[in-house]
Amino acid sequence: MNETGFSEVNAVARPPSDAGDLLAPLDHPQPRSLAELNRMLAELAPLVPGAPRAVPGEGPVGAAIAFVGEQPGDVEEREGRPFVGPAGQLLDRALQEAGIDRNRTYVTNAVKHFKYEQRGKRRMHSKPSAGEVQRYRWWLFQELGFVHPHLVVALGATAVLALLGKAVPIARARGEARFGNYRGFVTVHPSYLLRIPDEASKHRAYSEFVADLERIRTLAE
Numbered sequence: 001m002n003e004t005g006f007s008e009v010n011a012v013a014r015p016p017s018d019a020g021d022l023l024a025p026l027d028h029p030q031p032r033s034l035a036e037l038n039r040m041l042a043e044l045a046p047l048v049p050g051a052p053r054a055v056p057g058e059g060p061v062g063a064a065i066a067f068v069g070e071q072p073g074d075v076e077e078r079e080g081r082p083f084v085g086p087a088g089q090l091l092d093r094a095l096q097e098a099g100i101d102r103n104r105t106y107v108t109n110a111v112k113h114f115k116y117e118q119r120g121k122r123r124m125h126s127k128p129s130a131g132e133v134q135r136y137r138w139w140l141f142q143e144l145g146f147v148h149p150h151l152v153v154a155l156g157a158t159a160v161l162a163l164l165g166k167a168v169p170i171a172r173a174r175g176e177a178r179f180g181n182y183r184g185f186v187t188v189h190p191s192y193l194l195r196i197p198d199e200a201s202k203h204r205a206y207s208e209f210v211a212d213l214e215r216i217r218t219l220a221e
Contacts, residue, residue, distance in 0.1 A: 034146035047135040050115035057108030064220040066149035070158035071111035087191040098213035110162035151220040156189025187212040
């Protein structure tokens with residue numbers, strides 16, 4: 001146990017204590033690499049009612065920071081990459097202001113398929129249920145085990161649910177955390193900032209988000 005109160009991450013990362021929830025799907029063997037896991041994911045039928053294309057994480061193995069969001073959106077599903085839509089663009093700007101190089105981080109989502117409702121020609125985001133988030137936990141922790149980050153960042157409530165296995169309000173959980181054997185940090189999802197209608201409130205919330213990212217950068221060093 002170090003002076004911060006967090007134990008050091010072992011050479012091989014372990015899943016959280018509720019490992020019974022993370023048993024491998026019966027029709028999938030244990031992957032031997034992140035690339036093999038992603039090939040398996042590409043062949044996986046959606047575990048939520050939505051788009052058939054899985055969106056894997058992106059970034060280098062061994063990245064100091066892994067960011068976990070909710071699920072891919074319409075743009076992400078079309079491009080096959082996480083955080084490339086409006087929320088991703090806001091995240092990129094905030095990362096730059098906080099002195100974090102996105103290319104040296106790992107970015108992924110708790111749920112790997114886009115759950116949506118069709119409204120005319122538009123595919124509108126639909127929040128995954130707790131059960132749907134649960135179905136993807138094995139995939140998420142396999143992914144994190146291969147990446148082996150120093151710090152795992154939960155972006156929003158769905159990521160917290162996936163990483164902790166239980167729902168915790170962001171207002172209460174925001175800040176340093178522990179996800180199983182990982183040092184962690186909880187902050188808002190950038191899409192939350194996009195939905196704030198009042199400009200003064202939006203500016204304040206964005207500044208707080210950048211401050212969280214600056215703290216994350218320091219913790220991961």
